Amino acid sequence: xxxxxRKALFYLVAVWAAVTLNFLIPRLIKGNPVDAVLAKTQNxxxxxxxxxxxxxxxxxxxxxxxxxxxxxxxxxxxxGEFGLxxxxxxxxxxxxxxxxxPWTVVMVGIATVLSVLLGITLGMLAGWRRGxxxxxxxxxxxxLAAIPYFWLALVLLYLLGGVLGWFPLNSGYSYETTIxxxxxxxxxxxxxxxLPAASIVLASVAGWLLGMRNMMVSTMAEDYVLTAxxxxxxxxxxxxxxxxxxxxxxxxxxxxxxxxxxxxxxxATEIVFSYPxxxxxxxxxxxxxxxxxxxxIFLVISLAVLGANFVVDLLYAVIDPRTRQAG
Amino acid sequence: MTLDTTAVTGTDVVLSVRDLSxxxxxxxxxxxxxxxxxxxxxxxxxxxxxxxxxxxxTLAYAITRLLKPPGRVASGEVVFHPADGPPVxxxxxxxxPLRRFRWNRVAMVFQGAMNxxxxxxxxxxxxxxxxxxxxxxxxxxxxxxxCRELLDLVGIGPExxxxxxxxxxxxxRQRVLIAMAMALRPDVVVMDEPTTALDVVVQRDILEExxxxxxxxxxxxxxxxxxxxxxxEISDRLAVMYGGRIVEYGRAADLHAAPAHPYTVGLLRSFxxxxxxxxxxxxxxxxxxDLSRPLTGxxxxxxxxxxxxxxxxxxPSLRVAGTTRAACLHYDPxxxxxxxxxxxxxxxxxxxxxECAVEEAGGDPPVDTTxxxxxxxxxxxPQASTxxxxxxAESAPERDGAAPETGPWPPTGGGTR
Numbered sequence: 251x252x253x254x255x256r257k258a259l260f261y262l263v264a265v266w267a268a269v270t271l272n273f274l275i276p277r278l279i280k281g282n283p284v285d286a287v288l289a290k291t292q293n294x295x296x297x298x299x300x301x302x303x304x305x306x307x308x309x310x311x312x313x314x315x316x317x318x319x320x321x322x323x324x325x326x327x328x329x330g331e332f333g334l335x336x337x338x339x340x341x342x343x344x345x346x347x348x349x350x351x352p353w354t355v356v357m358v359g360i361a362t363v364l365s366v367l368l369g370i371t372l373g374m375l376a377g378w379r380r381g382x383x384x385x386x387x388x389x390x391x392x393x394l395a396a397i398p399y400f401w402l403a404l405v406l407l408y409l410l411g412g413v414l415g416w417f418p419l420n421s422g423y424s425y426e427t428t429i430x431x432x433x434x435x436x437x438x439x440x441x442x443x444x445l446p447a448a449s450i451v452l453a454s455v456a457g458w459l460l461g462m463r464n465m466m467v468s469t470m471a472e473d474y475v476l477t478a479x480x481x482x483x484x485x486x487x488x489x490x491x492x493x494x495x496x497x498x499x500x501x502x503x504x505x506x507x508x509x510x511x512x513x514x515x516x517x518a519t520e521i522v523f524s525y526p527x528x529x530x531x532x533x534x535x536x537x538x539x540x541x542x543x544x545x546x547i548f549l550v551i552s553l554a555v556l557g558a559n560f561v562v563d564l565l566y567a568v569i570d571p572r573t574r575q576a577g
Numbered sequence: 578m579t580l581d582t583t584a585v586t587g588t589d590v591v592l593s594v595r596d597l598s599x600x601x602x603x604x605x606x607x608x609x610x611x612x613x614x615x616x617x618x619x620x621x622x623x624x625x626x627x628x629x630x631x632x633x634x635t636l637a638y639a640i641t642r643l644l645k646p647p648g649r650v651a652s653g654e655v656v657f658h659p660a661d662g663p664p665v666x667x668x669x670x671x672x673x674p675l676r677r678f679r680w681n682r683v684a685m686v687f688q689g690a691m692n693x694x695x696x697x698x699x700x701x702x703x704x705x706x707x708x709x710x711x712x713x714x715x716x717x718x719x720x721x722x723x724c725r726e727l728l729d730l731v732g733i734g735p736e737x738x739x740x741x742x743x744x745x746x747x748x749x750r751q752r753v754l755i756a757m758a759m760a761l762r763p764d765v766v767v768m769d770e771p772t773t774a775l776d777v778v779v780q781r782d783i784l785e786e787x788x789x790x791x792x793x794x795x796x797x798x799x800x801x802x803x804x805x806x807x808x809x810e811i812s813d814r815l816a817v818m819y820g821g822r823i824v825e826y827g828r829a830a831d832l833h834a835a836p837a838h839p840y841t842v843g844l845l846r847s848f849x850x851x852x853x854x855x856x857x858x859x860x861x862x863x864x865x866x867d868l869s870r871p872l873t874g875x876x877x878x879x880x881x882x883x884x885x886x887x888x889x890x891x892x893p894s895l896r897v898a899g900t901t902r903a904a905c906l907h908y909d910p911x912x913x914x915x916x917x918x919x920x921x922x923x924x925x926x927x928x929x930x931x932e933c934a935v936e937e938a939g940g941d942p943p944v945d946t947t948x949x950x951x952x953x954x955x956x957x958x959p960q961a962s963t964x965x966x967x968x969x970a971e972s973a974p975e976r977d978g979a980a981p982e983t984g985p986w987p988p989t990g991g992g993t994r
Contacts, residue, residue: 473687474695480643480687481757482679483710491706495697570697571741 253567253574261560268552273323276541277316332546337531337538343546346531351513351550353422354527358512358519361447366505368451369458373501374494376459377466388460395456403449403522410445417445420524446523450516458501465497472496499570506562510555590658591764591797592617592640592683597653599632599639599821602646605869609635611821612653612894617765619660620791622798624812624829626805626844630865632821633801637769640799641685642667642675657682659764681711684758686751686768693754694742700728700753701738707760727756731786748779752786759790767799772807784811805844809833817841820866820876827901836924837898837917838905839881843926861926875906883921887912 284305288297314322326332332343369391376384394402411417423429424438469475470493478492513528520529528547535543567574594617599610610632617623627633638644640655655667659682670678687693695703704724708715715723725735731752742750751771758766768787772780788811791798802808808815808829815832817825817840825838836842843861863880866872874889875881881888887906898908898917907917916922 473693476643477685477687477693477754478695478706480641480679480685481707481710482676482681483706484676487706487710491698491702492695496695571699572696572743 254564257560257563261556264556265553268556269324269327269549270320272545272549272552273320276545277319279541327549332549333542335535335543336540337534337543338540343542346543347528347546347550350526350528350531353525354520354529355513357422357443357447357525357527358450358516359509360443361450362454362508362512364447365451365454366458366501366508369455370462370494370498370501372455373459373462374466374489374497377463377470377497378489378493380463380467385463388456388463391456391459394452395454397453399449399453400518400522402453403446403519406445406449406452407522418442422526442525446516446519446525449523450519458504461504462497462501465500466493469493469497495569499566502562502566502569506559506566507555509558509562510551512558513551513554589619590616591619591660592658592799593656594640595654595656597636597639597655598651599635599644599648600651601648603869607869608651609648609821609868610639613818613821613823614653615816615823615826617797617799618813619764620795620797621813622791622800622811624808624815625799625801625818626803626808626815627818628803628844628861628865631818632868633803633818634769635821636818637685637767637799637801640667641679641683641767642670643685657765677711680707680758680763681761682763683765683767684761684763686754686758686766686771688770688773692742694750696742698741699738700740700742700745704728704738704753704757704760707757711761723760727760728753730759730790731756747775748782751775751779751783755783755786755790759794762794763796765797765799767801769801770803771800773802773804780807787811817844820872821868822876822904823895824877824905825898825901825903826895831900835899835901835922837901837903837908837921838877839883839907839921839926840877841903842921842924843880845924846926875904882926883907883918 284302288305330344332347335341335343335346338346372384372387376387379385407417407419411419418424418441422439422442423435424442427435427438429435474496475488475492478488483492517529517533519525520527521533524530528550531543532547534540535547593615595614597610597613598608601607601609613632613636615623625633625636635644635648638648639650644650650668657665657667657678659665665678665682667678694700698706701721701724704727705720708720708723712720721738724738728735728737733749733752733756737745737749737753742753745753755771771787772783775783784807787798790796800808800812805817809832812829815825815827815829816823817832817838819838819840825832825836825841827837832841833845836845840861847860861880866876866879872892874887874891875884875893878884878888885906887909891906891912893904893906893909895902895904896908898905905917907913907921910916
């Protein structure tokens with residue numbers, strides 16, 4: 251329990267730091283969103299100071315002292331208000347996020363978890379049966395990982411989507427369905443998600459497999475695995491409880507980092523498959539100097555990274571008793 | 578060969594090893610164990626001594642069928658004789674029967690201070706594992722009860738069942754491992770350096786624990802360590818290994834009183850005596866032979882002070898040498914009608930191709946170093962001389978004069994007697 255408290259405290263401090271940095275950074279950047287909107291709407295006629303003032307208020311540009319702005323910012327955050335998006339003007343940032351985030355989290359999240367589970371399981375087997383046909387998985391998957399991702403994704407899309415027509419070419423769902431918790435929509439969302447998810451799994455499974463396989467091989471040389479064998483335990487139990495459970499620890503740490511970046515989305519994936527996720531929003535925000543949206547996305551990303559790390563820290567404590575005690 | 582080591586004929590043999598050879602395959606195959614034979618009597622302690630790389634642990638793994646590729650048993654057999662039922666040739670066991678045989682009949686104790694315990698499983702899980710694998714009929718509560726009993730056997734409180742290995746001291750971990758070995762009341766327990774990483778006080782406790790348990794359950798022990806002095810104390814019988822072979826085999830008391838093989842003599846002189854006169858400590862200079870190269874003669878020739886012509890082309894096998902059995906050509910009546918040289922019989926190892934006076938005798942400077950010239954050997958420079966120039970100057974003429982590796986027996990040079 252002490253471990254949990256210490257961890258929770260640490261993450262609270264980290265969240266505060268992330269939020270504060272997120273407040274400061276845009277204010278250190280030159281230019282302000284009002285100019286960006288004016289440039290975007292290509293308003294050639296000179297603008298009245300009143301109208302400009304109104305826009306400034308909308309975007310939260312103010313001459314208040316910094317601490318007052320900071321308090322106001324924190325208050326807005328608690329209410330879930332990030333301001334208005336420039337790229338999707340006049341949609342609020344929170345709405346843009348709530349529309350794009352679920353797509354990314356579900357599709358990239360599932361793909362990442364699948365890739366990790368698949369890679370670790372295959373890596374465990376390949377390490378356990380070193381030197382058999384399973385070891386051929388290593389060069390095969392490494393080959394897939396060595397192909398530049400966007401090219402692999404394009405080829406998949408072209409062959410499976412274009413030539414064979416098995417999968418849709420773009421979007422996250424069929425526009426004939428209504429978004430909501432209904433079967434036609436879910437089915438079309440799953441159908442649209444398979445190809446992008448598969449491309450992510452194909453490209454990333456090699457890393458997990460290789461890492462796990464090599465850790466497995468070195469763990470199997472440990473005395474406790476030999477002891478387990480001498481004890482006459484069943485091979486399956488030795489493989490999972492004695493070898494794999496120790497070998498998986500580095501992969502869990504790697505998983506923590508990857509999980510956090512699920513939220514930022516696989517930008518390449520979303521662009522190639524025209525998937526309506528955070529990655530696409532991020533690209534749009536950058537292209538339009540959409541600071542409020544960028545700020546919102548970055549905040550969500552940092553919170554997600556911290557959250558994922560927290561979860562994995564807890565997971566780590568469950569599988570490795572030594573971390574529970576440390577400190 | 579069979580005659581050589583079946584000194585325990587008539588008694589009840591629990592494990593017999595015959596002409597066992599182990600090879601590590603590779604570009605230069607390493608013959609780590611060569612034609613080893615011995616019998617283990619029910620309830621006895623057999624000590625296996627030898628320095629690192631002599632094949633002790635490989636032998637243990639070959640006996641317990643734990644060798645991993647590229648290691649493999651090239652020839653020979655290991656036969657287990659249960660108290661009830663026909664003998665079992667271990668090499669014929671595979672898969673499920675082998676798994677069931679393990680721990681039931683032959684258990685093993687590894688060096689626990691290192692990582693013979695799984696760091697991520699509690700002591701309870703690791704002890705209970707044995708029962709779930711071998712006694713699946715036991716209920717959960719019964720398993721728990723057995724685990725408590727096991728810890729109790731080695732004097733650890735049952736509250737430690739929930740502990741993880743990193744929460745235990747080195748001595749406790751070793752006790753847990755011993756308790757684990759007792760789980761199924763095996764006939765034989767192979768112990769591979771079980772006390773090596775422990776301090777002497779804990780080491781003493783562990784040895785007493787093993788002795789007590791042995792008196793209670795009557796299992797036989799194969800005790801492997803490089804610590805010959807320890808083995809002399811605890812073993813009934815002793816096998817000294819060198820270069821993958823047993824070079825001397827006999828009752829521990831006999832081996833201590835009258836060691837026959839020059840290597841045993843050298844080993845016995847490389848640790849200090851607690852009582853009795855102060856003597857200079859000698860190591861056995863040089864290092865073990867490279868077993869990946871074919872050996873034409875005795876493996877010990879390069880380091881043996883008593884080497885003679887025949888040693889270079891005849892690989893000796895064990896034969897009667899006084900009260901023990903030794904693999905040394907000095908005890909071959911055909912080659913040495915007058916028996917072994919006087920110095921060897923007197924247990925001296927001081928006319929060797931190189932010497933080192935080890936300054937370990939209780940921190941006191943070694944006495945009787947006057948008149949000794951440190952001589953240089955390629956593998957291990959003498960520790961006594963720190964100035965290389967002086968050492969070189971001293972050793973050069975000696976080397977030319979004596980050349981003990983190739984000189985006739987007895988060596989004329991040396992001047993230490």
